[in-house]
Amino acid sequence: MSTDVTASTVTYGDHADQHIAVRRPSADPRWTAVLIHGGYWRTKYRLDLMDPLADALADTGVAVWNIEYRRPDEHGWAATTADVAAAVAAVDADGPVAVIGHSAGGQLALRVAADTDRPVLAVSLAGVIDLATADERRMGDGAVENALGHRFDPDSPDDVASSPRHRLPLGVPQVIACGTDDDPNLIDISADYAQAAAAAGDEVATVTAPGDHFAIIDPSDRLWAATLAAIERALPL
Structure with a gap:
């Protein structure tokens, strides 16, 4: 990490997972990135998945808030949703x-x-942003059912609120990125979502380039470089 970056930890609750790893440049940041790691909402995956990206962004003068949160396999879906909201706040x-x-x-x-x-820019990096499709195709060995505690229910207001594809328009600018070498299910979900979001009236930029599921969070990969360029073009001023 650059010597011009200060690292600290911000807590937003009493549980060990309710914390944010913060990297602040010494000068005023160009913008702020809030990073949310994946791992199919399972506890064994942690915020360190995003550390290389966080370091690289901080070294370019971006303030980075890499959040940890309670995962639903141990704490329930409501805890996860509440934690992410509290962390962003x-x-x-x-x-x-x-x-x-x-x-x-x-x-x-x-x-x-x-x-x-x-006001924020929302960015999906190979995101599981259609819970119905992910559940129907049993992606991640039934990860949606494991996270929600039940199969996706299109008649459940909370399930619909949790699935970006089902609550369009979101009303915020978005970047939807996915590598062409990723899981075909994620490629399908990203492409369908971007088309539907634009049709619903959302401002959407798309990024597709060679790269797999982890190339998109590899700061040395051209897929991330293309995504970062799209993010910086789309940032709300």
Whole structure:
């Protein structure tokens, strides 16, 4: 990490997972990135998945808030949703903010961006942003059912609120990115979502380029470089 970056931890609750790893540049940040890791909403995956991206962004003068949260396999879906909302509310930023989620974190990013009152850019990196399709196709060994505690129910207001595809328009600008070498299910979900969001009236930029599921969070990969360029073009001023 650059010597011009200060690292700290911000807590937003009493549980060990209710914390945010913050990286602040010494000068005023160009913008603020809120990172939300994936891992199919399972506890064994943690915020360190996003550390390389967080370091790289901080070294370019971006303030980075890499959030941890209680996962639903141990704490229930309501706890996860509440934690992400509380973490985003705890972010101290005056300028543009992008909420960036990878994989399952893409779902969390788009939901919290739609729920929050602060102006943000919502970014999905190979996101599981259609819970009905992910559940129907049993992606991640039934990850949606495991997270929600039941199969996706289109008649459940909370299930619909949790699935970005089912609550369009979100009313916030979005970047939807997915590598062409990723899981075909995620490629399908991202493409369908972007088309539907634009048709619903949302401002949507798409990124597709060679790369797999982890290339998109690899700061040295051209897929991430293309995504970062799209993010910086789309940031609300």
